[in-house]
Amino acid sequence: MSNALPNSMQARDVEYLLHAVTNARRHEERGPIVIERGQGIRVFDDEGREYIEGMAGLWSVAVGFGEKRLADAAYRQLQKLPYYHSFSHKSNEPAILLAERLVGMTPERLRKVFFTNSGSEANDTAIKLVWYFNNARGHHAKKTFIARQGAYHGITIASGSLTGLPTNHRDFDLPIIPVKHVTCPHHYRYADPGESEEAFSTRLADELEATILEAGPETIAAFIGEPLMGAGGVMPPPEGYWQKIQAVCHKYDVLLVIDEVINGFGRLGTPFGCNYYGIDPDVLVLSKQITSSYQPLAAVLISDEIYQGIADNSAKIGTLGHGFTAGAHPVACAVANENLDIIEERGLVENARVVGEHLQRELRRRFADHPLVGEVRGVGLIAAIELVADKAAKRRFDPVGKLGLAVFDAAHEQGVIIRAIGDQIAFCPPLIITEKEVDEMLDRFARAFDQATAGLNPA
Structure with a gap:
């Protein structure tokens, strides 16, 4: 512990906490x-x-911070039902209302919601549901995801594998799931000299198609991307990018997973990044602004086609063997509903x-x-x-x-x-x-x- 931090909360932090995304030795010297x-x-x-x-x-x-309505919403729910789960046919009113609301405000094909506690868990869940769906429809080789260099999709073993940032892989032995990373769609940094945005988008779509063909379309499960890349450096896509990428995915039966953990709920000046860029996802991942981070919560929305395959397979097996203790937490969902009310009203x-x-x-x-x-x-x-x-x-x-x-x-x-x-x-x-x-x-x-x-x- 640094002598520069005697008898203080900073010193106690340095003594006891290991910090995320932080140089631990530098933290010992400077404190929080x-x-x-x-x-x-x-x-x-x-x-x-x-x-x-x-x-x-x-x-x-x-x-913003200090929003009393969110604190009051949490308190009311804590008094009424502080916790319950969503296993084995159980539910709670805030989760039901929030799921209905999300289906109503997101792209049309998305019909079912699965709640998790973080964006990382949500992207893990998206991976598992895609695999489960492909197994259910007999496409057992469709396991590989395609992500982008410079992307951020989370920090757990599976979602961290999708992430395309070297510091999130190095010495964690990632990637560990089957994933291929294609070129980051950042025109300023990766376009050829004189290459227009439209031409750059065409080249990246051609790269995606070549990657799918080289691996074999029967092995590629999904393409995952943020509409606008966030934690990798705030990189909007070039002109025409998403239309071209979607066309390739549809051509080869590659599902489109859109990660709106950062983009969602108004960040781009539209309800979702999908609205801004004209994206029609098979799977949509939401978190962060869903509760303004007053409570941990994330959601995975899936198309009816995916749901029907999952539902049939759960009937065949006897269960959908996936879930979280705090998934669809009534307090988190109550806060989310109030938070979305505020976003709408104001x-x-x-x-x-x-x-x-x-x-x-x-x-x-x-x-x-x-x-x-x-x-x-x-x-x-x-x-x-x-x-x-x-x-x-x-x-x-x-x-x-x-x-x-x-x-x-x-x-x-x-x-x-x-x-x-x-x-x-x-x-x-x-x-x-x-x-x-x-x-x-x-x-x-x-x-x-x-x-x-x-x-x-x-x-």
């Missing part, structure tokens, strides 16, 4: 920022410092569109021409700035991430929480943010950016 409370778009640490939460926690607090999807346009415009106006900024990108209330050592050549810094970490640290000093994904700086504020608050957030970030880059000589 202990967040004590939140209100609206702001959080406060245990020393009274205030921060604009520019990442909505982990891409997830749609209605017009937060439209707010994400309107204020998101302001965020995207201001980020580009303020930073796009900076010599250390290669690209500003995003849709709605999710965005990123990519830092580069050489703007013309798009050359990355060496080592990657050192400058991003400096910007991340400086942002804390200036009172704004952002996320450094290597040298990509991500923004994803709560859906309640106003244009004035966006300007305040970017003012703080600009000071942090100037502080972290002072003295650097761009190429």
Whole structure:
């Protein structure tokens, strides 16, 4: 334990907690920022410092912090039925109402809902249900998933295998399930010189088709993707991408699993990323903003075709041998229903569109021409700035991430929480943010950016 942290909550943290997505030795030296409370778009640490939460926690607090209606919804449900399960023909009213609501608001072919506790569990469940369905229809060799490099689909063994980020694989012995990773659809980084977005999309669709044919269509179970890639660096797809990818999947009987753990419930200024990009999924995965992360909850929605195959197979076997103790938890589902009420009543999807346009415009106006900024990108209330050592050549810094970490640290000093994904700086504020608050957030970030880059000589 660091001597710099005597007799404090920070010191106790360092003594007892192992932190997610953190350099453990660096954490021993610097300790945590202990967040004590939140209100609206702001959080406060245990020393009274205030921060604009520019990442909505982990891409997830749609209605902001300190929303009393969600606390009251949880309390009411805790008093009435604090827990029950969904095994063996049992159910509860909040789960039934939420399932009905989700079917009503998501793409038309999705007819059944399975609840889990996290996005990682939900993507694990999607994998298992796809395998179960393919076995049920006699396609026993259809086991391989196709995902993208740079994708994030979770952190458990199966969902972590789908994730296309090296740090989530290295020394965890992943991937462990049959998965093939194809090119990340990030035009700025991976398009050929002079290649248009449409041509890049065509090349990626051709790559997908070649991958399917090389493996054998009879072995490929599903293609999984985020409509807009989030935790890998906020990467919107190129023009025409999803239409071309869907066409290939349909041609070879490859199911389409869409991961909207980050995109869902208004983040892009539409109800779902599927709406924004014109995607018709066979399986849809939701989490994070479903409860504004006030409670752990995720949902897997499946088409009627998949449900019928699963239902027949469960009758043949005698059961669907999958489920979680806290799946369809009545308190989590009650909070989700209230959270979705708030999103609807306050017009937060439209707010994400309107204020998101302001965020995207201001980020580009303020930073796009900076010599250390290669690209500003995003849709709605999710965005990123990519830092580069050489703007013309798009050359990355060496080592990657050192400058991003400096910007991340400086942002804390200036009172704004952002996320450094290597040298990509991500923004994803709560859906309640106003244009004035966006300007305040970017003012703080600009000071942090100037502080972290002072003295650097761009190429």
